[in-house]
Amino acid sequence: MKVLSKAKLEAALNKLSDRNEVFVPMQKGQQSGYFTWKSFENGQDELMLDALNVYQSPKNAVLPQTEKMYSIKSQGVEVNIDQTYEDAHPTIIFGARGCDVKGIIAMDDVFLTRGYEDSFYKARRSGNTIIANACYEPGANCFCNAMEVNSLEPVGADVILRDAGDGYVWEVKSDKGEAVTALIADLLEEKEAKLPEVKPFIQKVDYSGVAEKLKSMFDHPLWDKLSQPCINCGMCTYVCPSCYCFDIQVKMWGEEGYRFRAWDSCMFEEYSREAGGGNPRGASKERFRQRFLHKLEFFKERYGTPLCTGCGRCIIVCPTDINIVRIIDAVKEAEINA
Amino acid sequence: MPDQDHKCTCSEQPLVPTIVEVIDIIDRTPDVKSFFVRNVDGNGVPFQVAPGQCGMVSHLPIGEAMISCTWQEEQEYLEFAIKRVGLLTDELHQIEVGQKIGVRGPYGNGFPVDACKGRDMVFIAGGIGLAPLRSFIKYCFKNRADYGKITILYGSRSKADLCFKEELFELWPQETNTEVFVTIDNAQADWDGHVGFVPSYMEEVNPSSQGAIAVVCGPPIMIKFVLQSLEKMGYNDDQVITTLEMRMKCGIGKCGRCNIGSEFICLDGPVYYLKQLRDLPPEW
Amino acid sequence: MKEITNKVQAIAAKLFEEGKIDVFLAWEKGELNFKTKSYVARNALDVKNIVFDEYSIYNVSNSLLKFRDSHERIGIAVKGCDSRGIVRLLEDLQIKRDRLYIVGIPCPGMKDPLAAARNHGGFSKKQEEDGLAKKCLDCIQPNPVIYDELVGPEQSPRQQGDRFARVKEIEQMSADERYKFWEDTFSTCIRCYACRQVCVACDCRTCIFDEMKPQWVGRENSSTDNMMYHLVKHSHMAGRCIECGECERVCPVNIPLMLLNRKLIKDVGTLFGGPEAGMQYVEGSKPPLSVYRENDPDSFL
Ligand SMILES: Cc1cc2nc3c(=O)[nH]c(=O)nc-3n(C[C@H](O)[C@H](O)[C@H](O)COP(=O)(O)OP(=O)(O)OC[C@H]3O[C@@H](n4cnc5c(N)ncnc54)[C@H](O)[C@@H]3O)c2cc1C
Ligand code: SF4
Ligand code: SF4
Ligand code: SF4
Numbered sequence: 025m026k027v028l029s030k031a032k033l034e035a036a037l038n039k040l041s042d043r044n045e046v047f048v049p050m051q052k053g054q055q056s057g058y059f060t061w062k063s064f065e066n067g068q069d070e071l072m073l074d075a076l077n078v079y080q081s082p083k084n085a086v087l088p089q090t091e092k093m094y095s096i097k098s099q100g101v102e103v104n105i106d107q108t109y110e111d112a113h114p115t116i117i118f119g120a121r122g123c124d125v126k127g128i129i130a131m132d133d134v135f136l137t138r139g140y141e142d143s144f145y146k147a148r149r150s151g152n153t154i155i156a157n158a159c160y161e162p163g164a165n166c167f168c169n170a171m172e173v174n175s176l177e178p179v180g181a182d183v184i185l186r187d188a189g190d191g192y193v194w195e196v197k198s199d200k201g202e203a204v205t206a207l208i209a210d211l212l213e214e215k216e217a218k219l220p221e222v223k224p225f226i227q228k229v230d231y232s233g234v235a236e237k238l239k240s241m242f243d244h245p246l247w248d249k250l251s252q253p254c255i256n257c258g259m260c261t262y263v264c265p266s267c268y269c270f271d272i273q274v275k276m277w278g279e280e281g282y283r284f285r286a287w288d289s290c291m292f293e294e295y296s297r298e299a300g301g302g303n304p305r306g307a308s309k310e311r312f313r314q315r316f317l318h319k320l321e322f323f324k325e326r327y328g329t330p331l332c333t334g335c336g337r338c339i340i341v342c343p344t345d346i347n348i349v350r351i352i353d354a355v356k357e358a359e360i361n362a
Numbered sequence: 363m364p365d366q367d368h369k370c371t372c373s374e375q376p377l378v379p380t381i382v383e384v385i386d387i388i389d390r391t392p393d394v395k396s397f398f399v400r401n402v403d404g405n406g407v408p409f410q411v412a413p414g415q416c417g418m419v420s421h422l423p424i425g426e427a428m429i430s431c432t433w434q435e436e437q438e439y440l441e442f443a444i445k446r447v448g449l450l451t452d453e454l455h456q457i458e459v460g461q462k463i464g465v466r467g468p469y470g471n472g473f474p475v476d477a478c479k480g481r482d483m484v485f486i487a488g489g490i491g492l493a494p495l496r497s498f499i500k501y502c503f504k505n506r507a508d509y510g511k512i513t514i515l516y517g518s519r520s521k522a523d524l525c526f527k528e529e530l531f532e533l534w535p536q537e538t539n540t541e542v543f544v545t546i547d548n549a550q551a552d553w554d555g556h557v558g559f560v561p562s563y564m565e566e567v568n569p570s571s572q573g574a575i576a577v578v579c580g581p582p583i584m585i586k587f588v589l590q591s592l593e594k595m596g597y598n599d600d601q602v603i604t605t606l607e608m609r610m611k612c613g614i615g616k617c618g619r620c621n622i623g624s625e626f627i628c629l630d631g632p633v634y635y636l637k638q639l640r641d642l643p644p645e646w
Numbered sequence: 647m648k649e650i651t652n653k654v655q656a657i658a659a660k661l662f663e664e665g666k667i668d669v670f671l672a673w674e675k676g677e678l679n680f681k682t683k684s685y686v687a688r689n690a691l692d693v694k695n696i697v698f699d700e701y702s703i704y705n706v707s708n709s710l711l712k713f714r715d716s717h718e719r720i721g722i723a724v725k726g727c728d729s730r731g732i733v734r735l736l737e738d739l740q741i742k743r744d745r746l747y748i749v750g751i752p753c754p755g756m757k758d759p760l761a762a763a764r765n766h767g768g769f770s771k772k773q774e775e776d777g778l779a780k781k782c783l784d785c786i787q788p789n790p791v792i793y794d795e796l797v798g799p800e801q802s803p804r805q806q807g808d809r810f811a812r813v814k815e816i817e818q819m820s821a822d823e824r825y826k827f828w829e830d831t832f833s834t835c836i837r838c839y840a841c842r843q844v845c846v847a848c849d850c851r852t853c854i855f856d857e858m859k860p861q862w863v864g865r866e867n868s869s870t871d872n873m874m875y876h877l878v879k880h881s882h883m884a885g886r887c888i889e890c891g892e893c894e895r896v897c898p899v900n901i902p903l904m905l906l907n908r909k910l911i912k913d914v915g916t917l918f919g920g921p922e923a924g925m926q927y928v929e930g931s932k933p934p935l936s937v938y939r940e941n942d943p944d945s946f947l
């Protein structure tokens with residue numbers, strides 16, 4: 025098998041960075057997320073490939089938090105769009121866990137199917153290669169196995185890395201994977217490596233039947249109780265590898281400017297506010313319910329898979345301890361005729 | 363009801379508007395104007411719209427809003443009737459003929475014009491809600507033989523707020539087998555027509571539910587009471603069609619905000635049979 | 647603290663039994679030792695879920711915002727910082743004093759459940775210290791400033807030294823250095839608005855950042871828009887921030903938000919004098935920046 029020894033990891037990242045923007049999990053100052061290898065500062069930043077995961081997911085690489093769409097020039101009655109900013113420059117997400125790979129595959133469903141292909145997403149995704157990092161030892165909040173993710177064989181990865189102690193087994197899964205492998209062929213060795221033992225999941229989650237059951241639980245009293253502590257901050261949606269909602273806005277300086285999109289969150293009141301001030305999801309509970317129903321029911325109905333990938337991030341960061349696993353449990357246990 | 367085979371008639375860049383020219387602007391009421399747009403080269407329209415479909419209209423330096431195309435006149439123009447309510451619509455009301463603006467579309471499923479063939483049609487609208495219905499009404503008149511009796515019931519706050527007055531009072535009443543009923547909320551000196559809300563007027567007029575299809579559009583509160591009245595009058599859920607309005611940004615089922623349950627109203631709607639709505643979470 | 651929990655439970659139970667309250671706001675335990683979160687007890691049976699332990703750090707006065715438009719009579723357990731939040735809400739007329747029965751708890755200092763969750767979650771390679779939370783080490787007011795009943799012995803402030811030391815250091819920087827410092831500090835903000843949502847002093851019904859007409863602050867995740875967000879938010883906090891430290895505690899990218907808050911506390915203190923925000927409740931009184939007087943200082947404008 026092909027192996028990239030850890031001693032050669034930096035060399036490989038350097039080489040890949042010649043022609044690609046390479047997003048790597050790292051601790052950068054106070055931030056923990058995927059940042060470009062070129063921005064890595066020796067001595068200050070820390071590579072996090074051997075940690076379970078990082079707080080900010082890699083979705084930024086294909087759906088940047090702020091993304092320019094097209095230029096606007098406006099003079100009197102004339103307006104022009106001189107340029108659109110589809111960006112297909114080559115990018116590599118290096119070391120994404122299965123849950124985060126699934127987040128991107130779910131976004132592929134949203135942006136590339138159902139009649140319209142989003143040209144901006146399509147461009148970024150076409151230039152994007154995913155090198156996944158298989159998980160052998162799930163963490164305290166991981167439950168991807170319950171959310172249709174195989175953390176050992178992430179679907180959609182172009183290359184899969186397997187941490188074998190002093191090196192990564194390098195498994196090519198697609199043509200895109202072949203192409204990036206060619207870039208570092210001289211750094212890979214052909215040898216045997218012993219794969220780690222697969223540890224069991226700590227979280228025991230049973231999602232089966234939840235989407236179907238939720239169909240009749242829209243008005244269930246459990247939402248009042250579950251949503252009580254939530255402050256509708258939006259942190260859970262921004263760290264989530266699969267939340268994709270966006271807003272479209274414009275920035276002008278005099279006659280010139282551009283339109284851009286920016287992440288939005290169903291947790292925000294402004295998100296669904298309508299003309300005349302009405303809002304179908306004006307109350308905290310209604311927004312809370314939207315988030316969890318979208319994740320656990322609506323997305324499954326529309327695209328055949330849940331929009332939660334079981335990464336556990338929101339469970340760790342939520343300031344009021346809202347825990348999606350406990351919500352799944354509560355739905356399972358709920359009596360319906362209430 | 364997600365439609366997996368939605369035929370893509372859109373451009374390669376669905377979120378990027380096409381620039382068109384505003385060739386005419388008509389004041390419909392003190393706060394509603396019609397904007398007529400055509401390709402900048404003077405030839406044709408940027409896309410073909412079916413009755414009930416919408417376009418995302420943008421004044422580029424300001425913003426975009428989803429607006430029903432109230433009429434497409436062949437290759438001549440697209441007409442959008444726009445009520446002034448906020449940031450973008452305020453600015454649009456300031457522009458003059460000759461201004462270039464952006465549009466993208468067509469969006470939404472549109473009215474089931476074929477499925478309604480052969481039926482008596484009852485159109486019930488309030489305020490700016492007549493704008494989307496008007497595309498269907500005009501389509502019926504254009505294909506008059508395909509539809510049975512046509513009843514139009516329309517109300518607004520005051521006489522001045524009635525949209526499309528010429529059509530309401532002069533053109534439509536002259537069509538064969540057609541009745542038009544107009545009401546305003548409160549009595550006023552120069553009005554000798556009906557006074558009262560749409561739902562109660564509708565019960566008075568009492569258009570027969572026998573073989574009829576009712577199409578309803580207006581402010582949420584009106585829709586709510588009209589639906590109750592229709593039920594009383596014997597209309598089944600598959601005889602009632604309405605259009606939903608949710609906050610929209612992308613118009614193509616991507617940005618997330620317009621959903622009700624697993625339906626994205628911009629893409630799968632905005633037109634629904636009441637029967638379909640009954641299966642959705644009660645957020646409409 | 648078990649003792650305090652028992653007392654609070656007993657008080658809440660009594661209030662429910664006497665029909666004096668409809669809800670009681672406090673904390674409850676989650677499934678793990680460090681998980682303590684805000685809780686609303688709705689009847690005497692719920693009371694057994696109430697806890698006060700070393701992780702009861704969440705500022706429960708924020709939970710009152712969900713009740714500002716309703717009429718329930720509310721019992722609430724508060725630490726020092728939480729009680730200052732109540733004063734702010736009373737001053738801003740967000741809730742009426744006679745709807746509240748306040749059980750004050752002098753606070754021995756709390757640990758941060760978020761830090762514990764991070765240690766437990768396995769995303770970081772270094773373990774964070776599990777001592778008292780930073781906000782509690784900086785606390786100047788552990789004892790409730792407003793209450794109907796006090797539970798437990800008074801505590802002395804834990805804050806040591808000059809709490810404006812770092813602020814003064816930054817004031818010494820040149821204007822350019824300072825600009826760069828703040829720009830860098832805010833560049834990593836992901837605009838999740840958790841700092842706003844968790845803040846009891848951010849009690850405006852329609853927040854300026856949600857206004858679209860006009861749109862005051864752009865939505866881009868750029869250093870300009872981020873700076874704008876923070877400058878506007880923090881200046882709205884001038885004379886209102888009760889120094890509860892919740893914003894900084896919950897920030898997912900660890901932005902030192904208290905630095906700017908303290909700068910404003912210091913400036914408002916120097917310019918207007920008087921007690922700091924939420925330190926005492928005098929019916930009808932207003933914080934300095936909520937009233938305009940001819941002779942207000944304006945050197946900072
Ligand atoms: C399918 C559909 C068809 C529509 N057809 C028409 C039409 O034919 N004629 C017409 O005048 N209007 C129509 N509208 C409503 C129109 O989209 C809004 O009035 C418009 O977006 C307001 O934009 P603004 O920038 O002027 O207002 P803003 O300043 O953005 O907002 C004013 C208020 O309107 C809200 N708002 C913004 N966008 C929408 C929206 N898409 N739907 C509801 N509320 C919104 C804001 O939250 C705010 O409360 C339609 C809406 C939908 C969804
Ligand atoms: S669930 Fe938690 S993180 Fe998400 S909005 Fe609510 S309080 Fe914030
Ligand atoms: S909802 Fe939470 S656990 Fe699920 S994918 Fe998103 S952040 Fe991860
Ligand atoms: S609706 Fe909410 S949960 Fe769903 S993707 Fe958008 S932000 Fe995430």
Ligand code: SF4
Nearest residue numbers: 835836838839841897
């Ligand atoms: S909590 Fe932190 S990241 Fe979120 S908006 Fe506030 S400062 Fe920015």
Ligand code: SF4
Nearest residue numbers: 845887888890891893
């Ligand atoms: S700004 Fe921060 S410290 Fe001040 S009151 Fe708000 S949450 Fe507390």
Ligand code: FES
Nearest residue numbers: 612613617618628
């Ligand atoms: S408007 Fe964006 S999904 Fe419907």
